């Protein structure tokens with residue numbers, strides 16, 4: 234059983250504004266009393282009893298902490314400290330000030346292929362590292378890609394929210410129905426044994442960076458039906474000026490059989506991401 238610090242988190246960190254909240258709990262800005270350094274604190278309510286449905290089981294928080302500790306990478310949010318009390322666990326993580334990639338892309342008129350490639354390279358580096366550790370994120374989406382600083386010319390991506398992540402053990406099957414409808418892979422919907430390949434379903438760019446799903450239906454049910462039946466279309470208004478090499482990249486990821494998809498490592502050497510010559514590079 235993982236041991237977290239039993240001291241009061243407020244003896245070490247001054248709790249600031251709430252930055253956001255969701256299924257994952259509440260995230261606040263915090264200031265380290267000893268150094269004045271600014272961090273983010275993710276506050277998770279623990280389940281009070283086995284019969285309660287409120288709060289998280291401690292073992293699921295332990296799993297998230299162990300996974301974050303196994304993933305020191307410049308494009309993955311860093312974990313600094315963990316405190317626990319009877320009712321709560323607090324993860325102290327690096328503060329990410331540039332907001333969500335989803336909002337950054339939405340605010341731009343349109344993302345050039347060159348900009349999409351720069352973001353995808355960072356995402357693929359992080360995903361390739363995760364997968365090399367047999368860890369899958371299982372909730373990759375633009376909302377879980379944050380930017381350290383969105384004002385710079387080449388924003389640095391940090392992947393967050395490892396609440397659904399899983400570390401595979403050789404020979405041990407893992408199934409889950411969790412995820413976000415627009416982004417989950419067919420094998421998740423069909424409750425089939427999963428693998429790190431389910432993460433590669435997300436990397437259908439430049440579409441995904443726009444937050445648009447080629448499977449988008451009028452309801453979640455319709456979206457899920459579209460995914461399992463591989464019924465998708467790339468609307469011209471998003472896809473008409475996308476290069477042939479980008480479409481090839483996408484076609485090699487939108488494969489129903491997980492074993493047929495490119496791996497993150499193979500994506501990093503695909504001509505769209507790593508052009509053979511300067512002339513081949515996207516604009």
Ligand SMILES: COc1cc(-c2ccc3ncc(-c4cccc([C@@H](O)NCCN(C)C)c4)n3n2)ccc1O
Pocket residue numbers: 252253254255257260273275310324326327328329330332333376377393394395396
């Ligand atoms: C440790 O796990 C998480 C950390 C964070 C996190 C880490 C550092 C950090 N710095 C700033 C923020 C931040 C700022 C504004 C809003 C949010 C959050 O509510 N929305 C982020 C994405 N969302 C869809 C999960 C988070 N964060 N959020 C978010 C979700 C997590 O599950």
